[in-house]
Amino acid sequence: MITQENFKEKAGQVVEWIDHYFKRLRELPVKSTVKPREVYDRIPAQAPLQGEDVGAILDDMDSIILPGITHWQHPSFHAYFPANSSYESLLGEMATAAIGAQCMVWETSPAAAELEERMTEWMASAAGLPDGFKGVIQDSASSATLVAILTARERATQFTSNFDGVPQGLRVYCSSEAHSSIEKGVGVAGIGRNNLVKIATDAAQRMSPEALEKAICDDLAKGLKPVCVVAAMGTTGTLAIDPLTEIAAICAKYNVWLHVDAAFAGTAMLLPEYRHICRGIEQADSLVFNPHKWMFVNFDCSLYFVKDTSLLIRTFDILPEYLKTATHGTVNDYRDWGIPLGRRFRALKLWFVLRGFGLEGIRQRLREQITLNEYFAAQVAQSDELLLLKPAFLGFTLFRAKADDDAVSEKLLQAINASGKIYLSHTKVDGRFAIRFHATQTYVQKEDIDKAVDTLQYFSKQTGL
Numbered sequence: 001m002i003t004q005e006n007f008k009e010k011a012g013q014v015v016e017w018i019d020h021y022f023k024r025l026r027e028l029p030v031k032s033t034v035k036p037r038e039v040y041d042r043i044p045a046q047a048p049l050q051g052e053d054v055g056a057i058l059d060d061m062d063s064i065i066l067p068g069i070t071h072w073q074h075p076s077f078h079a080y081f082p083a084n085s086s087y088e089s090l091l092g093e094m095a096t097a098a099i100g101a102q103c104m105v106w107e108t109s110p111a112a113a114e115l116e117e118r119m120t121e122w123m124a125s126a127a128g129l130p131d132g133f134k135g136v137i138q139d140s141a142s143s144a145t146l147v148a149i150l151t152a153r154e155r156a157t158q159f160t161s162n163f164d165g166v167p168q169g170l171r172v173y174c175s176s177e178a179h180s181s182i183e184k185g186v187g188v189a190g191i192g193r194n195n196l197v198k199i200a201t202d203a204a205q206r207m208s209p210e211a212l213e214k215a216i217c218d219d220l221a222k223g224l225k226p227v228c229v230v231a232a233m234g235t236t237g238t239l240a241i242d243p244l245t246e247i248a249a250i251c252a253k254y255n256v257w258l259h260v261d262a263a264f265a266g267t268a269m270l271l272p273e274y275r276h277i278c279r280g281i282e283q284a285d286s287l288v289f290n291p292h293k294w295m296f297v298n299f300d301c302s303l304y305f306v307k308d309t310s311l312l313i314r315t316f317d318i319l320p321e322y323l324k325t326a327t328h329g330t331v332n333d334y335r336d337w338g339i340p341l342g343r344r345f346r347a348l349k350l351w352f353v354l355r356g357f358g359l360e361g362i363r364q365r366l367r368e369q370i371t372l373n374e375y376f377a378a379q380v381a382q383s384d385e386l387l388l389l390k391p392a393f394l395g396f397t398l399f400r401a402k403a404d405d406d407a408v409s410e411k412l413l414q415a416i417n418a419s420g421k422i423y424l425s426h427t428k429v430d431g432r433f434a435i436r437f438h439a440t441q442t443y444v445q446k447e448d449i450d451k452a453v454d455t456l457q458y459f460s461k462q463t464g465l
């Protein structure tokens, strides 16, 4: 048992383990190679009857758990989008776990509610958001987008759907490149996945405003009810930025809620030289972006900004007797700003990161990563075997093998990922296989990018491109 007397010693063992983990990360294979059930079979079928020592648990961390981990904090993790941590965030998370507060209403921890309010203000200001947006921290962009869709649904149905059920014929729009969380959200919201209209994109994978307006008009002509448009500020496949100004004008014309999904790319708003990506944002009703992707705050920390908090709160508030407080209505009770009642104290790790790095420290790291990625893309552009598909953008590069046959790119990706040296993922662009790369892991350095280039070159030759 760990007690007050021996806590520091035991915690020291865990901190030692973590320190050692970070120091040897570069030597570990970035992608786990275990087979299904391999980890499961090594874990005893029953819980131990007697307590065990931390040392024994840490030994098993090394022998059972680590081989089954794909190391998201590895500087050679270039797959998907990052789920970054940092030393600052980790320490904030430790303090959060120590306090272990349930931050459902102001009274259950006033500091949690008020720090959350301040942190969202800091972030709105740092990102240059126009006045009028109020923020709340959600667990994920998926949840924030669901919250936006539900609020839009309630607004469009005069707040009756929550009580009477969802009427038929509501419609939501996003581009054909939008994230799967939107389709999931539309289904969960009871609108029905078949009522999500996927709008065609232009040659740069951006939503076509003309196609959007036509789809809305066609639906209106059929007696259907447009409720919400979800625009992407940085799609997952290619980081396409939908034309917000034009989309916002259409939403205003037809009185449709505009939600902006900026899960990864939203962090770039911290850089004044990239603010152009959010031109038109002042017209949006809501926006989400994830400090847990590209702002060195470990999962989960998703910032949801909304203009009209009264619509949000009216969608979610519910007040059973046991939750009545004297302060209700005069403070932010965040359980009314989203789906779950219980909430983690997520603002604390954001505070640790913002204070530990400072805004300029964060901006500097983002710019370094953008430069590292441009360096990577330049090597791809010079390669005899590889084809750069788009200019480097926000720490992200898209490429494929020059060979006409997509199977070559696929084979290259498989060989690289199986090697454990670096980890990449893929998408399809215009129906063709494309390899995604990002240089946005918190502690990535030039040596890691050189390793990625060398690995690509080595396996390009191996797979005989």
Ligand SMILES: *Cc1c(COP(=O)(O)O)cnc(C)c1O
Pocket (backbone or CB within 6 Å): 081, 139, 140, 141, 142, 143, 179, 181, 232, 234, 235, 236, 261, 262, 263, 264, 290, 302
């Ligand atoms: C990653 C991503 C999401 C999902 O984010 P979660 O926080 O994991 O729910 C949604 N939209 C886009 C564009 C993304 O890149």
